[in-house]
Amino acid sequence: MRALNYIKRSHYNKIDDNFLAALYAKLLGTEELTTYYRIFEDKNPENRVLIDRIYTSAPAGLIEPMMSNLFTFITSSSLSPTLKAMIVYFYINYVKPFDRYSEEVSILMAKAVLAHEAFGELVIDFPFEKLLLLPKEETARVYVEVQKTSDITYFVDYIYKHLNQLCDDLLDDFATNKVEALRHDFYQSDDDEGTDSPATSKVETVDLFATENTEVAAQNKDVAPIKEKPEAPKKKTIKVKYVQEELAVSYIPVALDEKQAILLEQDLLERDPLLKKGEAKFYARHCTKNRKYTIAQYKKYSRCAYETARTSMDHLAELLYYRKEKVKNKYVYIPIERD
Structure with a gap:
């Protein structure tokens, strides 16, 4: 060490x-x-x-x-x-x-x-x-x-x-640890959100068969106010709007969750022996049609050096997974539709 x-x-x-x-x-x-x-x-x-x-x-x-x-x-x-x-x-x-x-x-x-x-x-x-x-x-x-x-x-x-x-x-370990951390945070927040148990209100009872002296004593006695039952706090509801987009890959569901992305990644590696595992992992999660992806995105996602990210994106473009275009002073990579 x-x-x-x-x-x-x-x-x-x-x-x-x-x-x-x-x-x-x-x-x-x-x-x-x-x-x-x-x-x-x-x-x-x-x-x-x-x-x-x-x-x-x-x-x-x-x-x-x-x-x-x-x-x-x-x-x-x-x-x-x-x-x-x-x-x-x-x-x-x-x-x-x-x-x-x-x-x-x-x-x-x-x-x-x-x-x-x-x-x-x-x-x-x-x-x-x-x-x-x-x-x-x-x-x-x-x-x-x-x-x-x-x-x-x-x-x-x-x-x-x-x-x-x-x-x-190492990349697989990073991804697994990230998913586990997100899952832990999600369930931890649910456990922390509890409802306060309502306070028990004390209600004075009146005996209808009490004697006159008892009634007089009851009239002279201060009556404790009845506490109102507090309402349980309402959970804030967040509405999520889902937007469906087309993908460049037509043989899988349009909306990819992580499980489907893993299946696509494995399928890509089996179909194309020239494709590296890191490239397949990135493409499987960045293949939305008409989107523009950058070298910086690959670098951040794969946690690699800029030169490695540039080489990988160019390799994906050579294999016709992306179309490389120059926008202003940087290159972007647009998914090419595949069957």
């Missing part, structure tokens, strides 16, 4: 050797490091093979220059933040610069790159740590393939698939 808080506070700082040292110290729970980079060789027998050697870590004498190259890459590369973060994650796992926690450091450094390059402190909550739960044998085969071919594409494809799934799961 201290390491994550450090990334959150310091995502504006330059990512260099000093940044990594401070991050590693936070991970170890110490204020000052007594040792830093690994000084002993990895004892894995694969590293002692002379022909077709497959390294499981970098030789100790090469760690410092290799990490220096990594910091240069982070500073100077023009690759996208996500691709850069995946390469940093691979490289630190490949070098294994520390005696312990190298895998954890690779996760933290990937988050630091994304926080520094694009997403700020929001990336702290992204569950990169779940990558540590991937099958070790499967991951090892990917690393071996990268070394044999000198092509990191194998690793990028492998990790991207899992990162994409983590993004989808």
Whole structure:
């Protein structure tokens, strides 16, 4: 947690050797490091093979220059933040610069790159740590393939698939939590609205067979006023006016509730293999005919970066789900009628 808080506070700082040292110290729970980079060789027998050697870590004498190259890459590369973060994650796992926690450091450094390059402190909550739960044998085969071919594409494809799934799961969790919160607030407000029980009025009774003395005494006695029964407060009734609108999709009901939107989302993914899950989720809830949707709406709904939202909306337009038009100084996306 201290390491994550450090990334959150310091995502504006330059990512260099000093940044990594401070991050590693936070991970170890110490204020000052007594040792830093690994000084002993990895004892894995694969590293002692002379022909077709497959390294499981970098030789100790090469760690410092290799990490220096990594910091240069982070500073100077023009690759996208996500691709850069995946390469940093691979490289630190490949070098294994520390005696312990190298895998954890690779996760933290990937988050630091994304926080520094694009997403700020929001990336702290992204569950990169779940990558540590991937099958070790499967991951090892990917690393071996990268070394044999000198092509990191194998690793990028492998990790991207899992990162994409983590993004989808995170969005689903956000949606579920939001629905649960709204449901809780709705029922809580109903429980709080109660009617006050009417006060019991005390009524004096008169005995018709009382004697004359009793009647005189009753006349001299002050009669307590009869309390009026209070009316129960009336609940305020709110009338909702429903307006029916046409949708660009003709094979589903016109008025979509959340359940129908989920069904449409699943149907879209089954019909169109080129459509991504996040794009289908947005379109299923933003497909009203003649409406104009924007990149900002996608960004707010999906809680993603502006560049990601722009790419997704353009992709939907390429697949003919929207028609892209320019209105004044910004682009809007209008649903295209589909059968």
